[in-house]
Amino acid sequence: MSDPEPTRSGATDPDAPTLSPTARAVADARLAAVVARHGHRLADNEDRARVGRAIERQVDLAEQLRRVPLANHDEPEIDFVPFRAPDTDTETTL
DSSP states (O other), rough: OOOOOOOOTTOOTTTOOOHHHHHHHHHHHHHHHHHHGGGGGSSHHHHHHHHHHHHHHHHHHHHHHHHSSTTTTTTOOOOOOOOOOOOOSEEEEE
C-alpha cells in the first residue's frame, strides 16, 4: 500500500502553482542545481518533491510580482519609523 508519489508538477497537490513554460524551465533548472549541490542530503523522492514544490512556489510568486505594472516614478509604500521605547525615567528621585 503506497501513496501516489507527488510530482514536481503538483499532480497530487491541488494547490500547486501552474507555471508558464519559461517559469517551469527556471524551476527545473533551480531544482537541478539544488540536487547537484545537495542531492546527498535528500533521502528519497519525497524530499526531492518537497523541495521541488517549494521552488515552484517561489518561482510562481516571483512571476506574479513581475506581472505587476510599475511606472518609473513608483516607489514602495513604506514609511520607516524607528521604534522608540516609552521614556520611563520621567521622574527623578533624589
